[in-house]
Amino acid sequence: MESPKTEEEKLQMFFDGELAPEEEASVRRSLEGSPEAAAQLREWEQLRAAMKSVATDWAGEIDSDALFARIENEISAPAVPIERLKLEQPALRVVPGGRERRVWGGVATGFAAAAAILLAVMAWPEPHLDPAPIVRGSQVLEADFGSNTGTIFEVEGGAGQSLAVIWIDDEEVGLP
Amino acid sequence: MNQPLSNASKSEEASEGSSKKGDHDLVQRVQAGDSAAFRALYDKYHRRAFAVAMGVVKNEDDALDAVQNAFIKVHKNIHKFQGSSSFYTWLYRIVMNVSIDHVRRTSRRKTLDFDERALHEESEVAGDGALVPRVTDANPGKAALRRELGSAIQAALAELPEHHRAVIVLREIEGMSYEEMSEALEVPKGTIMSRLFHARKKMQVALAPYLSGEVVSED
Numbered sequence A: 001m002e003s004p005k006t007e008e009e010k011l012q013m014f015f016d017g018e019l020a021p022e023e024e025a026s027v028r029r030s031l032e033g034s035p036e037a038a039a040q041l042r043e044w045e046q047l048r049a050a051m052k053s054v055a056t057d058w059a060g061e062i063d064s065d066a067l068f069a070r071i072e073n074e075i076s077a078p079a080v081p082i083e084r085l086k087l088e089q090p091a092l093r094v095v096p097g098g099r100e101r102r103v104w105g106g107v108a109t110g111f112a113a114a115a116a117i118l119l120a121v122m123a124w125p126e127p128h129l130d131p132a133p134i135v136r137g138s139q140v141l142e143a144d145f146g147s148n149t150g151t152i153f154e155v156e157g158g159a160g161q162s163l164a165v166i167w168i169d170d171e172e173v174g175l176p
Numbered sequence B: 001m002n003q004p005l006s007n008a009s010k011s012e013e014a015s016e017g018s019s020k021k022g023d024h025d026l027v028q029r030v031q032a033g034d035s036a037a038f039r040a041l042y043d044k045y046h047r048r049a050f051a052v053a054m055g056v057v058k059n060e061d062d063a064l065d066a067v068q069n070a071f072i073k074v075h076k077n078i079h080k081f082q083g084s085s086s087f088y089t090w091l092y093r094i095v096m097n098v099s100i101d102h103v104r105r106t107s108r109r110k111t112l113d114f115d116e117r118a119l120h121e122e123s124e125v126a127g128d129g130a131l132v133p134r135v136t137d138a139n140p141g142k143a144a145l146r147r148e149l150g151s152a153i154q155a156a157l158a159e160l161p162e163h164h165r166a167v168i169v170l171r172e173i174e175g176m177s178y179e180e181m182s183e184a185l186e187v188p189k190g191t192i193m194s195r196l197f198h199a200r201k202k203m204q205v206a207l208a209p210y211l212s213g214e215v216v217s218e219d
Helices: A007-015 A021-031 A035-060 A064-076 A082-088 A102-123 B003-031 B035-056 B060-080 B087-108 B114-126 B140-159 B162-173 B178-185 B189-206
Strands: A150-156 A162-168
Touching (some): A007 B189, A035 B035, A035 B140, A035 B162, A064 B060, B035 B140, B140 B189
Antiparallel strands (some): A150 A162
């Protein structure tokens, strides 16, 4: 149910043409004996006229075609398909981690990863019986990046050996 | 004096009805991929959208950006528009949101780009290809007064809280009804009325020296 209107509310609604006809007539009658209300209406009217006048100036000189051309350019700009974006990324293996303690987790896992590389290199079996050229390398099976993400690269060393390189991202990223 | 005020609002209702029907048809055509219909909606509303944006942001270029972004959003999301509200209340909601977002972002970086803005204002005075040329008038004195009034209104609007600014711009510049403002701003009608009352009061105080009638007359 609507609450009863105050005189101020009624006056404003009258000014804005929001009253029902019978209420409007009642306010109009009451205005005759109320110079304050009439003065208020005049001030509102002046304010409205001022704002309308200025708004007309604001909108009067727009270069409509130029603005529409800007809009059209944005609309018709070809969107890069997600599939293409994916293809443009290097084929990296990204191992996402948890979402907490980002900085220290990243540092700690960086050390862990470095240790893993070292261990992997040291543990790589020495071929004793194979007469083929000796190829050493490193391999990381898994790394915990904590709250960061990172990438394990496999690169070819100078002697043709496979080397594992771990890159830890500075910031958390969304899953690809 | 008061007779024309309410009657004017009501006399607009008939043409509004056919206008809404026309908008609905245009929206359906845009939804079907008709780019001419999109241009027709733009032609119909972009100036009014610009005036609304100008009431919220602080300069023409920002208002143009707001209108541009609003129409891009309209184009992008028009398939979601169901027609339960009128197109223009939907459009003004977008224009208002984009403009308010712009003001918030600008106020956050105000200190950083102060120098840049000063340079920009200089280039506007030079008239170097801005989309909105400065207001011109055959009578230099009158033109100066109108510019002064324009600046005073913008300064007064800038002092209002966002929710007050939105209602007074939509009501006084755009002539929206309480119902339409309630729809566009997604707040109850009672809130609209209260905000409008306070916004008017503040604007009256801020513009007191200008509200003498002579300055604001429309030729």
